[in-house]
Structure formats: structure tokens, C-alpha cells
Amino acid sequence: MYLLSWTLAALLVVLSSVDTTVSAVPLTWPTLPIFDADNDAFVLPESINPTQYIVNLVPDIKSKKFHGEVNILGQTDDTGFEVNRIVLNADDLKVKSVQLVDLTEGAREVQIKNFVLKRIPQWLVVTLASNLSANSDYQLRIKFEGNFGVEAGMYHASYDDDYTKIGGDVAFTEFQTTYARKVFPCWDEPKYKASFIMRVARYPQQISLSNMPLKSTSVPDPHEDNRVWDTFEESPDMSTYLVAMVVAQLVSVHDPVHNLSIWTQPGRQEGAQYALNLTGQLMDRMDQYTGIPYTLPKLDQVALPKLRHQAMEHWGVIAFSERFLVVDDLNSLKQKQQVAFHISHELSHQWFGNLVTMEWWNYVWLNEGFAEFFQYFLLDMLEPTWRLMEIFVVNEMQSMLTHDSFLFTHPVTMSKVRSVVDIEKVFDSVSYCKGGALVRMLYHIMTPDLFQKAIRDYLQQNSLKSVTEDELWDSLSSVQTELNWICRLT
Numbered sequence: 276m277y278l279l280s281w282t283l284a285a286l287l288v289v290l291s292s293v294d295t296t297v298s299a300v301p302l303t304w305p306t307l308p309i310f311d312a313d314n315d316a317f318v319l320p321e322s323i324n325p326t327q328y329i330v331n332l333v334p335d336i337k338s339k340k341f342h343g344e345v346n347i348l349g350q351t352d353d354t355g356f357e358v359n360r361i362v363l364n365a366d367d368l369k370v371k372s373v374q375l376v377d378l379t380e381g382a383r384e385v386q387i388k389n390f391v392l393k394r395i396p397q398w399l400v401v402t403l404a405s406n407l408s409a410n411s412d413y414q415l416r417i418k419f420e421g422n423f424g425v426e427a428g429m430y431h432a433s434y435d436d437d438y439t440k441i442g443g444d445v446a447f448t449e450f451q452t453t454y455a456r457k458v459f460p461c462w463d464e465p466k467y468k469a470s471f472i473m474r475v476a477r478y479p480q481q482i483s484l485s486n487m488p489l490k491s492t493s494v495p496d497p498h499e500d501n502r503v504w505d506t507f508e509e510s511p512d513m514s515t516y517l518v519a520m521v522v523a524q525l526v527s528v529h530d531p532v533h534n535l536s537i538w539t540q541p542g543r544q545e546g547a548q549y550a551l552n553l554t555g556q557l558m559d560r561m562d563q564y565t566g567i568p569y570t571l572p573k574l575d576q577v578a579l580p581k582l583r584h585q586a587m588e589h590w591g592v593i594a595f596s597e598r599f600l601v602v603d604d605l606n607s608l609k610q611k612q613q614v615a616f617h618i619s620h621e622l623s624h625q626w627f628g629n630l631v632t633m634e635w636w637n638y639v640w641l642n643e644g645f646a647e648f649f650q651y652f653l654l655d656m657l658e659p660t661w662r663l664m665e666i667f668v669v670n671e672m673q674s675m676l677t678h679d680s681f682l683f684t685h686p687v688t689m690s691k692v693r694s695v696v697d698i699e700k701v702f703d704s705v706s707y708c709k710g711g712a713l714v715r716m717l718y719h720i721m722t723p724d725l726f727q728k729a730i731r732d733y734l735q736q737n738s739l740k741s742v743t744e745d746e747l748w749d750s751l752s753s754v755q756t757e758l759n760w761i762c763r764l765t
């Protein structure tokens with residue numbers, strides 16, 4: 276997630292004239308319930324570990340409502356816990372039905388006593404007539420309805436500039452940090468990684484996008500106002516906050532070498548060419564540096580009319596506010612840098628955050644600190660005349676030092692992050708700037724070669740997993756012998 280514009284603002288101070296309208300970023304948050312942050316009441320208790328979601332969504336822009344069904348495959352582990360309830364996240368949803376099938380016992384339906392939505396702490400509690408069995412496979416099927424949100428979950432926006440306006444209204448989702456639960460019931464914590472098969476209903480004149488490539492499109496469904504169903508391929512295991520969906524009338528420019536597309540409203544595709552060329556080059560650099568090719572079969576980048584944040588790194592379908600992806604004036608250094616910074620940051624997240632994800636939100640600097648550092652480091656490989664590694668010191672380190680001098684500063688890893696309010700608060704300059712500065716420090720004290728070797732190990736050992744700092748330190752320590760040898764020489 277690209278949250279604040281201190282990066283761009285300071286860059287412009289040094290390299291170009293300052294346009295304060297560009298650096299002014301609206302930070303409006305949804306109204307959040309106040310929780311007691313001193314206990315674990317918000318962390319889901321153990322019941323079933325989800326392994327696969329099939330999510331069916333029918334967004335209706337006109338009424339600002341949606342409905343759908345989620346089929347969740349999950350397993351119980353061998354600890355034999357004797358619980359008669361399943362607890363998962365849901366918020367602001369109307370749950371219409373819940374069905375549970377024990378697949379281990381020949382698809383036996385498990386009797387459900389009742390199901391209750393608890394607004395605090397945003398749980399759907401399904402009470403069963405009998406206990407769950409250990410080492411068993413279950414299928415949970417839930418039908419639900421919901422309303423579009425204002426700036427989180429599923430919401431809509433309209434292109435309102437002077438282009439063709441064919442793009443009109445867009446329905447899309449943004450789930451970071453805890454807003455997937457506003458669109459479908461799920462285990463909405465980053466450590467619960469599972470695969471996703473998304474099915475989205477749309478009108479024939481629209482297109483839909485999701486994390487994975489389109490697999491098939493149905494004939495018009497008379498039960499859904501003759502919408503067609505787009506079914507997307509199954510994703511690798513991922514966290515719920517990275518799932519995304521877009522429905523709109525969009526056009527694209529395409530790079531077949533990288534299977535990369537930039538989507539805009541009709542009439543603005545010319546302005547997407549800079550982003551297309553740059554992203555392909557950055558993907559090559561990231562592949563080479565990490566030794567891990569970009570994981571998914573395709574990458575879409577979408578220019579939306581607005582976004583809660585400036586950009587969001589959904590795996591395989593990165594969302595941008597339009598001005599951070601489209602360059603209309605190639606002579607404008609300011610426009611190019613604005614777009615380049617955002618692409619570089621979100622592309623870095625495809626490895627740092629999406630492929631390897633923090634286990635819980637108190638480790639968010641593992642996502643944002645690395646993305647912040649690589650945003651400069653990666654772009655510097657292509658644009659050395661921008662002197663970005665020097666700009667990093669001006670932007671990130673100075674911001675960090677300022678923030679760190681305030682009473683409300685905190686360690687990069689916070690001990691108590693539990694409630695929705697706590698989670699939103701950790702997306703600050705400590706996680707971004709101090710996290711990035713910490714990564715830069717490691718890069719310099721370890722030497723570039725050993726840092727790269729350790730980072731490759733970190734990504735390879737933890738691909739498709741969730742991590743704490745321990746996994747990072749393990750990989751950094753794996754080059755310790757060579758590092759000690761270098762230190763003795765110097």
C-alpha cells in the first residue's frame with residue numbers, strides 16, 4: 276500500500292518544482308469501532324484452517340448492493356480440540372444461510388444449531404450440534420448480502436473528467452487491512468493463507484478483473500439480470516487482504532512478453548504506455564535481483580477514478596488512483612516520477628508482502644519497509660540520473676527522524692496490535708520510513724552481495740508463507756560466516 280506522499284514531496288523538492296496539490300493526500304478513514312486493545316479478543320480462535328475459497332460475487336452499482344456465496348474448504352488439525360463452533364470474520368453483512376459438510380465422512384452434513392454475527396469483534400460464530408473432528412476436511416457454504424462501503428470493502432467510483440466517460444462507474448474492492456470481511460465471510464487475518472477461485476457476475480459490456488487470469492465466461496444468467504459469470508483461475512495461497520475484484524468498462528494496453536496489462540478508462544490508454552514500458556523493465560530487474568520470477572501468470576494494473584490510498588498492491592491486479600498510473604505529458608518529469616515511484620513500490624510488494632507476508636500486523640514493516648527501500652533501489656537501476664539512493668536519505672531518513680522524535684513514536688515491531696484501530700495505526704512513517712531505513716542500513720553493513728544473498732534466501736525459504744522477524748533474521752544470519760570474514764579483513 277502506498278499510503279503517504281512524503282516520498283514524492285521530498286523528491287520534488289530536490290529535483291523539480293514543488294506542486295503542493297500533488298503532495299496533499301486525503302487521509303480519510305472509515306468510521307471504526309473502538310476496541311479494547313489490551314486483550315486478544317479480536318484474534319480468531321482456532322477451529323478450521325481454510326485451504327480454498329470459491330467466492331461468487333454479484334456487484335450491483337445501481338443499488339450499491341452486492342450479494343454472493345462463498346464455499347470454503349478447510350481442515351482441522353490433529354490436536355483434537357473439542358469445539359462445537361466455527362468462528363470467522365464477517366462485518367456489515369447479512370448472512371442468509373450457513374451449511375457445513377464433513378467431507379471426511381462421505382460428505383455428511385453437520386447439523387448447525389445457530390449462527391450469530393457479532394459486530395464486535397466482527398465475527399460470525401457458527402454453533403454446531405456436535406463437536407468438530409480432528410484431522411477432518413470440511414466445506415463451509417455461506418450465502419450473504421451486503422452494501423457498498425464508503426472507502427473500504429466493496430465500493431464504487433465514477434470517472435468524472437473530460438474523456439469519453441464510457442468508463443463511467445466502477446465497482447471494485449480494497450481490503451487492506453481488515454475489510455475482506457465486509458464483502459464475504461472469511462478468516463481475515465494475514466496468516467490464514469488459502470487459494471482463491473473468484474467468480475464475478477458482470478454485464479456483457481463490462482469487463483471484470485481479479486488476481487488471476489480469466490478462465491471462462493458463462494452465458495447470460497437469467498437469475499442475475501442476464502449478467503455473465505467470469506470465473507478466474509485458482510490462485511496460489513494468499514492472504515485475504517490481497518484478494519481483489521474490479522468491474523467496469525475499461526480498455527487496456529498490453530505487453531505480451533510479461534503478460535502485463537495497464538487498464539484505463541477509454542481515451543486514456545495512450546497515457547498508460549509509460550507505465551507499461553516501465554513496469555516490464557522493473558519486473559525484469561526484480562526477477563534478476565531476487566532470483567524468483569514474478570509468481571502469477573499475469574499482472575494487471577488498473578487506473579481507478581479514486582482509491583482510499585494512492586495505490587494498493589493486490590496480488591496480480593494492482594490498483595492505482597488514476598494520476599499515479601497515467602502519464603499524459605511525457606515531457607513532465609514530475610508526472611513520470613510520480614508514476615514511477617508508485618509502480619516501483621507496488622511491484623516490490625509482489626515479492627515483499629504478497630509472496631512472503633507478515634504473520635500479523637505488528638510486523639507490517641516487513642511489508643512496507645522492504646517496499647519502501649526497493650521502491651528507490653529498484654528504480655535506481657533504471658534511472659541512475661535521478662540519484663534516488665541519495666534522495667532516500669532526504670526523504671525517508673529525515674522523515675523517520677522527525678517522527679521518531681515525537682512522544683508517540685513506537686518500535687518498528689509493536690507488541691500490542693490487536694484491534695482494527697491498532698492495525699490501522701501501524702501504517703505510519705515508522706513502518707514505512709524507519710522500516711525502509713533499517714533495510715538500507717542492513718544493505719550497507721552487510722555489503723550489497725551478502726545482503727542480496729540473504730534476501731534471496733528469505734524469499735525462497737518463505738515463499739507463499741507468513742513470517743515474523745525471526746525468519747528474516749535467520750536468513751540474514753545464514754551469511755554470517757562470510758560476513759565475519761569480510762569484517763576481519765576491513
Ligand SMILES: [Zn+2]
Nearest residue numbers: 276277643646
Ligand atoms: Zn506499501
